[in-house]
Structures are given as structure tokens and as C-alpha cells.
Amino acid sequence: MTNRKEVAKLAGVSEATVSRVLNGIGPMKETTKKRVLEAAKQLNYELNAVASSFARGRSGNLGVVMPHVPKVHLFSTYYFSELLSGIGEAVRSKGYGLLLLFRDPATAFDYVSLYRTQRVDACIVLGASGIASEAAGVRRLAEEGLPFCVMDQSFDHPGTGIVAADxxxxxxxxxxxxxxxxxxxxxxxxxxxxxxxxxxxxxxxxxxxxxxxxxxxxxxxxxxxxxxxxxxxxxxxxxxxxxxxxxxxxxxxxxxxxxxxxxxxxxxxxxxxxxxxxxxxxxxxxxxxxxxxxxxVPFYEMGKLAAEKLLVRLSGKEQDDALPINEKLQTExxxxxxxxx
Amino acid sequence: MTNRKEVAKLAGVSEATVSRVLNGIGPMKETTKKRVLEAAKQLNYELNAVASSFARGRSGNLGVVMPHVPKVHLFSTYYFSELLSGIGEAVRSKGYGLLLLFRDPATAFDYVSLYRTQRVDACIVLGASGIASEAAGVRRLAEEGLPFCVMDQSFDHPGTGIVAADxxxxxxxxxxxxxxxxxxxxxxxxxxxxxxxxxxxxxxxxxxxxxxxxxxxxxxxxxxxxxxxxxxxxxxxxxxxxxxxxxxxxxxxxxxxxxxxxxxxxxxxxxxxxxxxxxxxxxxxxxxxxxxxxxxVPFYEMGKLAAEKLLVRLSGKEQDDALPINEKLQTExxxxxxxxx
Known part of the structure; x- marks a missing residue:
């Protein structure tokens, strides 16, 4: 499968620039945009659907995907409620909506189609574990170079953003x-x-x-x-x-x-x-x-930071958006x- | 301003039928649909935008609108966390998304545009009080005949759905x-x-x-x-x-x-x-x-019931959808x- 690296090489730009063009982030010279889109087309790069949905506009929603655990009131656990309070605060102050979705941890969740159908502009993955199905869903997000962040769980795949506590x-x-x-x-x-x-x-x-x-x-x-x-x-x-x-x-x-x-x-x-x-x-x-x-554990601050970092990236105002988000907060x-x- | 009653009278149908047509709910004879849309047009009924967005399709999201209270971690209060757990369970089991939005209680929130811009198919209003700005936002929803429900707070305006505890x-x-x-x-x-x-x-x-x-x-x-x-x-x-x-x-x-x-x-x-x-x-x-x-207080059950009732209405399978939702659960x-x- 074609990846971002090959598109970048053919277009003669950085991988970050490929992401910015395909995700419609920030200002971009028309000539650069054209070069990237032509390279992507020539290589049959798969993400045309996402790219074109972004070209049409934004959803104004930050996706938050939580595991479904039968009989457990997840919102009533301190862990999830504080993370959500922090995410909610960041989202609200930027005028965004928070789209909550639930995944079955036993199956690889199709995050990518949330972007393609324009239901979300970016995603935070909550409560993930290292099992294969969870890793597969997250890997796909990283491979596509979509803006996302995993909360408090590390994955090996390069390009996976994370906000965690130490x-x-x-x-x-x-x-x-x-x-x-x-x-x-x-x-x-x-x-x-x-x-x-x-x-x-x-x-x-x-x-x-x-x-x-x-x-x-x-x-x-x-x-x-x-x-x-x-x-x-x-x-x-x-x-x-x-x-x-x-x-x-x-x-x-x-x-x-x-x-x-x-x-x-x-x-x-x-x-x-x-x-x-x-x-x-x-x-x-x-x-x-x-x-x-x-x-x-500063769960509220972790949630707030993850959402803020993603929303800054969507605004295109940050310089280092080639690197995945990587933040570790201190405990006390x-x-x-x-x-x- | 033209209201649903006048449209119903001119089209020779019930108010419920007007709502069903304009909200795109359930199966409907083409002739009835046409009659209602013509009456609405003739009376310059305001909701054409909503009606046409519904005609284009659904968002697949249930909106949940919460108050913004500075410095309070709302998700960490038992009241909100249990309501959200119940709403989340109903929404998840129907494959819906839960779009959380925050309102400033001091200003009338524009719920109607959430429907018009197709961000939500129905709404639950959480944590409302009886102050004038909150009442104004809710009244507008009721006047437009949109599918919604207020949680645990009664409003006088006819057409206001409520799920509460006794x-x-x-x-x-x-x-x-x-x-x-x-x-x-x-x-x-x-x-x-x-x-x-x-x-x-x-x-x-x-x-x-x-x-x-x-x-x-x-x-x-x-x-x-x-x-x-x-x-x-x-x-x-x-x-x-x-x-x-x-x-x-x-x-x-x-x-x-x-x-x-x-x-x-x-x-x-x-x-x-x-x-x-x-x-x-x-x-x-x-x-x-x-x-x-x-x-x-059965907050979880209240949240679940409100979401289930709204989603059943969206499916068009319920008969009594002319009446607003009105449920009161027992305490212990x-x-x-x-x-x-």
C-alpha cells in the first residue's frame, strides 16, 4: 500500500506537508497543494475520500471514542469523568462539539471513516489497551496521518500521538x-x-x-x-x-x-x-x-491538554505538526x- | 409568526403529521407530504431549512446540551455522570453518536440551528433551570415541533418533552x-x-x-x-x-x-x-x-429512557408521537x- 512517505518523495515535499494538504490544515500555496494532490493521485494513494471531505469543510466536532464495558457506568468512574471534563472544557472554549462514540474493544474500530464521513475533524482515543484489535484501529489512524491522540496508553506504531501521566x-x-x-x-x-x-x-x-x-x-x-x-x-x-x-x-x-x-x-x-x-x-x-x-493523577489537565493540542493543529497555527503529540504529565x-x- | 397549527389546518392534517413531514420521521404518503410542504410554503413557515436538511439525510447523532459552569467538573458530579452513562448506553446500542455541546445558561441557546445544520437529529437538554434565558431556548424547540426532551426540569410551554424523577x-x-x-x-x-x-x-x-x-x-x-x-x-x-x-x-x-x-x-x-x-x-x-x-434517584435509568424514547420517535415506529415525552420515575x-x- 502506498504511504505518506512515497507521496512526499514524489511531490518533493515533507511528510508533514502531505498531511497538511490531505487533511486540509492551515494555509498552503496552491502550487504545493497541486503537487501533493497529483502525486497522491499518481500513486493511487488511498485517502482521496478523506482529503476531499476535508476540502468540503469541517465538522466542528472533536471525536472521543470510549470502550463499551457491559454494566459499567463509565462516565461515573473518576478516570473517564475527569478526562472528559478536561476535554469538554477545551472543546467548549474553542466552540467545538464533542462527539462521543463507543467501540467494542474486541474489534478494530474504524476510526478513519469518522473522518471520511466528516463526523469529526480529530479524535481522542480513551481507555485503549494493548490488545491486537485496539492496536489495529490505532495503527490505521497513524498510517493515514490523521490528527489524533491516544490517552494514557502507549502504542509502538510511529506517528501515534499520546498524552499520558508519568x-x-x-x-x-x-x-x-x-x-x-x-x-x-x-x-x-x-x-x-x-x-x-x-x-x-x-x-x-x-x-x-x-x-x-x-x-x-x-x-x-x-x-x-x-x-x-x-x-x-x-x-x-x-x-x-x-x-x-x-x-x-x-x-x-x-x-x-x-x-x-x-x-x-x-x-x-x-x-x-x-x-x-x-x-x-x-x-x-x-x-x-x-x-x-x-x-x-492530573486527568483533567491531561484531557484538556490533548484536546487543546489537537485543536491547535486543526487551526494550522502550530509549526511542529510533523511530529505526533507526545506529552507526559507529573503525578503527585x-x-x-x-x-x- | 406562522405556527404548526396553522400549517396543519391549511393542509388538512394533524399537527403530528406536520411534525413528521417536516422532521422527516417515519413513512409517509407522498400526497400527504406534498400537501404539508405546500401549506408550509404558502404560509412562509420558517422551518424550511430544517425540513430540507432532514430531507437530505440524518446526522446519526443525538445532541446532549449541558450548562457550562466555570471551574466545576460537571462530568465528575454524580448527577451528570449517571445521566450521561444512561444516555450513552441507549445511544450506543442503536449505533448513534452522542454530540455533547455546552451552553452559557445566561443566554438563550440556539438549539434549532443544530437541527438545521444537521449536527443532531434530536436533543436532550441537561441541567436546565427555570430562568428566562433557558426557558426561551426550550420554548423555541417546542414551537418548532422538533424532537427533544428536557431532563428533570419542567417548563410550562406546551410541546416540551420531559423525563423526571418524582x-x-x-x-x-x-x-x-x-x-x-x-x-x-x-x-x-x-x-x-x-x-x-x-x-x-x-x-x-x-x-x-x-x-x-x-x-x-x-x-x-x-x-x-x-x-x-x-x-x-x-x-x-x-x-x-x-x-x-x-x-x-x-x-x-x-x-x-x-x-x-x-x-x-x-x-x-x-x-x-x-x-x-x-x-x-x-x-x-x-x-x-x-x-x-x-x-x-434513578439517574441512569432516566437518561437511558429519555434517549430511547427520542430514538424510537426518530425511527417513526411509535404511534403517539403527537404528544411530548412525559415520564416520571420513582425514587427509593x-x-x-x-x-x-
Whole structure:
């Protein structure tokens, strides 16, 4: 299949210029435009439909594509609601609409046709994991050089834009704090390793342990799915291993709350018997008993930044639009009672 | 200005038929269609633009219009997040997109042009209050006979669709429970009366008191704005009136949590010194200390029902589409510790 690179070569322009012409972004000399369109035609470059829809005009909508998870009220999770609040704010202030669509994570979603049918001008992909079907949908977007950005999940394909938080550092800080509180046997309740943010936290967890001269022990690493129920379920294994644990790091607040509730029911109190650091700093973190020591993730700012970056690109005012968006925001440890503070 | 009624009269058809033709809904005899379009033309009926955009095709989007409230992360409030989860589920299962737009509550929002420019096929209005600018935007939708529905807020204008919860009954149940717990001097921290759900709860509050032989006392009715901060602020007045109170009804969980936290800081514990019933049954209700006795509102179901009703109308399969949508769902009292249970 012809790619952007070949079109650029034949037209004698940069790949960025090919994207700008085919996506109708920014001002462009007529002669350059003509050269690119002729090269694309000559090479039978596939994106003519998209290019011509852009030539006709814009939709005025930023697409946000979320996974469909049966029975889960996604908008009611802190993660999605804060990201959407941030995206919504950026979109609103630029007079754009926010077109929400849902994908079945098990099938490669056809993002490209959203552009072709002019329903969106750019896309943010939320809640993606690294499974093959998700990667295939995202790869297609990158290959077409369309304006898009994945939230908090890394993909290998070049040209994939990303806005993320520094979860490796977040995981490191959480474990460093437990070490400072005197813990030496620190377990980890993580989410699925299909999410790069899960793996990043684990890297930080292991690095902090090694720096303290402790060899990581896979038998006290547990897996949940970021729901409160999965936190409750993990309590059984954690309770069984209690004589090998004096602290635990949990990859989000929801699982931490489920874990604490169920451990309490078994007679094991946090932080008296087990010190705990959670992750997210959701509303619930300061409401629950004990209040959670947790790593604050700036989801709102991440959503806002991703949308702003995309809308600036659509305006054609940015110079570096040849490079995919690549932003990493810092997390922050919030100390409360669950870690024995 | 010409209205639908006059077009219907001249064409010799019902108002519903005029709407169906002009909104391109459902199957329709060519002769009827022609008669309506000719009558509309003859009367210079304003909606030709909409009618013709519909004739060209559908957008495949359901519009959801939310207020813009500076600094508030609306998606992170239980109210909006659950409504959106329900709307999202209905929209997804029908293959529709959900186009989110934001309005400045102080200006009449131009809903009609969303239809005319074919960005949406139908609209749900979220978070509207009764102020003049909001009423003007909604009235225009009703006058044009466009498919739409307001969530949880009543407007006088005929033709206004609504899906709401029975807040009068919810308020009644809350106060009835406090009376059953032995309270006789029951205060009420309500939200702004600009929202019909606030006024409805107050009617229920007063009815329960009167039935128990207690004359409502306006001096122990307080007003917040549904935020946790406004609950904290109200604590001052409630604390001042404490010798005249043995129970309090609070119009949402967020205000209740703020009120409880601030009263505790002043040395007044709930429920020991003051029994409390809140409203919503958000996630936080069972997490906070004490867990809240609260009135559960089926926001998810309300959102889902509103979207389903609108999408059925767009399919043209429903018979009673001459009447605006009008649905009222039941609330349910959830008893926990804050009421001394």
C-alpha cells in the first residue's frame, strides 16, 4: 500500500506537508497543494475520500471514542469523568462539539471513516489497551496521518500521538513513601498489564524496591481490573499472605476501597496492620475511612491538554505538526491516614 | 409568526403529521407530504431549512446540551455522570453518536440551528433551570415541533418533552423517615428554587410535616447550590439554629457531606445530635462516615429512557408521537446510619 512517505518523495515535499494538504490544515500555496494532490493521485494513494471531505469543510466536532464495558457506568468512574471534563472544557472554549462514540474493544474500530464521513475533524482515543484489535484501529489512524491522540496508553506504531501521566514515577513515589514509613514487605495490587500505565507503575514499584536493596517478589503482586469488586476479591489472597506483608500499593482508589472494606470485615485494619498507598486521588480518597494516601493523577489537565493540542493543529497555527503529540504529565503523592501518616 | 397549527389546518392534517413531514420521521404518503410542504410554503413557515436538511439525510447523532459552569467538573458530579452513562448506553446500542455541546445558561441557546445544520437529529437538554434565558431556548424547540426532551426540569410551554424523577415523593419519603425516627423539628437544606426539582422536594417536605401536624417553618429552610462547599457554608446557620433542630433533610449527598464535615468540626455529630437524610444515593453515600440515609434517584435509568424514547420517535415506529415525552420515575429511600438507624 502506498504511504505518506512515497507521496512526499514524489511531490518533493515533507511528510508533514502531505498531511497538511490531505487533511486540509492551515494555509498552503496552491502550487504545493497541486503537487501533493497529483502525486497522491499518481500513486493511487488511498485517502482521496478523506482529503476531499476535508476540502468540503469541517465538522466542528472533536471525536472521543470510549470502550463499551457491559454494566459499567463509565462516565461515573473518576478516570473517564475527569478526562472528559478536561476535554469538554477545551472543546467548549474553542466552540467545538464533542462527539462521543463507543467501540467494542474486541474489534478494530474504524476510526478513519469518522473522518471520511466528516463526523469529526480529530479524535481522542480513551481507555485503549494493548490488545491486537485496539492496536489495529490505532495503527490505521497513524498510517493515514490523521490528527489524533491516544490517552494514557502507549502504542509502538510511529506517528501515534499520546498524552499520558508519568506512572513509572507515580509507582516509584508510592513505594518510596511506604519504605519511608518503615515497610519492607510491600505487596502490589495492580490492574491488567494490557494497559501500559499498569506496566509503568510496576516498573516504578520494582525500581523503588531495588534501590532499597529489596528484591521484588512476584508472589505478592496481585491483579485486579480497577473495579471496587476486584479489590474486594483480592482481599482473600492479601489476607492469606498477611504474614509476608507490612505494606501494599494499590493501582487505583476504587480497588483500594474494596480491599480495605473486605480486609476490615476479616479483622485486618488499614493502616494498623497493613499500610496502604492508593492511586488517582479521586473524590472518594478523602471521604473514605481511613482517608487514602494516594498518588494524584492530573486527568483533567491531561484531557484538556490533548484536546487543546489537537485543536491547535486543526487551526494550522502550530509549526511542529510533523511530529505526533507526545506529552507526559507529573503525578503527585498525597499523604493521608491509610499509610500510617 | 406562522405556527404548526396553522400549517396543519391549511393542509388538512394533524399537527403530528406536520411534525413528521417536516422532521422527516417515519413513512409517509407522498400526497400527504406534498400537501404539508405546500401549506408550509404558502404560509412562509420558517422551518424550511430544517425540513430540507432532514430531507437530505440524518446526522446519526443525538445532541446532549449541558450548562457550562466555570471551574466545576460537571462530568465528575454524580448527577451528570449517571445521566450521561444512561444516555450513552441507549445511544450506543442503536449505533448513534452522542454530540455533547455546552451552553452559557445566561443566554438563550440556539438549539434549532443544530437541527438545521444537521449536527443532531434530536436533543436532550441537561441541567436546565427555570430562568428566562433557558426557558426561551426550550420554548423555541417546542414551537418548532422538533424532537427533544428536557431532563428533570419542567417548563410550562406546551410541546416540551420531559423525563423526571418524582422528587415530591422523594422529599416526602425523606421527611416521613425522620418523623418515624422521632424527629419533630426538621430543617431543610435545599438547592436553588430555580430548579423545579428543588421546588418539588420542598412541596414533599411540607406535605409530610403537615400530615404529622407540624406547621412548616421557613426560618429553618436553608439554601445551597448543590456543591459540597455550599453544604459546608450552610453549617454555620444550621449550627446557630441547633436548639431548634433535631433532624435535617438535605437535597443532595454532596451538600450533606460538606454539612456533616463542618458540623463535626464544630463538635456537633450526625446522627447523635442531629439526624440527617440526604438525596441521590451517589457512590459517596455509602463511603462517607457516617454512611448516608438517602433517597436514591434513578439517574441512569432516566437518561437511558429519555434517549430511547427520542430514538424510537426518530425511527417513526411509535404511534403517539403527537404528544411530548412525559415520564416520571420513582425514587427509593435507602436507610443507613446518618438518620440514626
Amino acid at each position: 506512572h513509572e514515577r507515580g509507582g516509584y513515589d508510592a513505594v518510596r513513601h511506604l519504605l519511608d514509613k518503615g515497610c519492607r514487605r510491600i505487596g502490589f495490587l495492580n490492574g491488567s498489564p494490557q494497559y501500559s500505565n499498569s506496566s509503568d507503575r510496576r516498573i516504578g514499584y520494582e525500581r523503588a524496591l531495588r534501590e532499597a536493596g529489596i528484591e521484588p517478589d512476584g508472589s505478592i503482586v496481585y491483579e485486579g481490573n480497577y473495579s471496587r469488586t476486584s479489590g474486594r476479591k483480592a482481599a482473600e489472597a492479601v489476607y492469606r499472605d498477611l504474614d509476608r506483608l507490612d505494606g501494599i500499593f494499590v493501582a487505583n482508589d476504587r480497588m483500594a476501597i474494596g480491599l480495605i472494606q473486605e480486609l476490615r470485615a476479616k479483622g485486618c485494619d488499614v493502616p494498623e496492620r497493613l499500610k496502604l498507598v492508593a492511586y488517582d486521588d479521586s473524590d472518594a480518597a478523602s471521604l473514605t475511612e481511613p482517608p487514602l494516601t494516594t498518588v494524584k 503523592l498525597k499523604v493521608r491516614k491509610s499509610s500510617g501518616a | 422528587h415530591e415523593r422523594g422529599g416526602y419519603d425523606a421527611v416521613r423517615h425522620l418523623l418515624d425516627k422521632g424527629c419533630r423539628r426538621i430543617g431543610f437544606l435545599n438547592g436553588s428554587p430555580q430548579y423545579s426539582n428543588s421546588s418539588d422536594r420542598r412541596i414533599g417536605y411540607e406535605r409530610a410535616l403537615r400530615e404529622a401536624g407540624i406547621e412548616p417553618d421557613g426560618s429553618i429552610v436553608y439554601e445551597g447550590n448543590y456543591s459540597r462547599t455550599s453544604g459546608r457554608k450552610a453549617a454555620e446557620a444550621v449550627y446557630r439554629d441547633l436548639d431548634r433542630l433535631d433532624g435535617i433533610f438535605v437535597a443532595n449527598d454532596r451538600m450533606a457531606i460538606g454539612l456533616i464535615q463542618e458540623l463535626r468540626a464544630k463538635g456537633c455529630d450526625v446522627p447523635e445530635r442531629l439526624k440527617l437524610v440526604a438525596y441521590d444515593d451517589s457512590d459517596a453515600a455509602s463511603l462517607t462516615e457516617p454512611p448516608l440515609t438517602t433517597v436514591k 429511600l435507602k436507610v443507613r446510619k446518618s438518620s440514626g438507624a
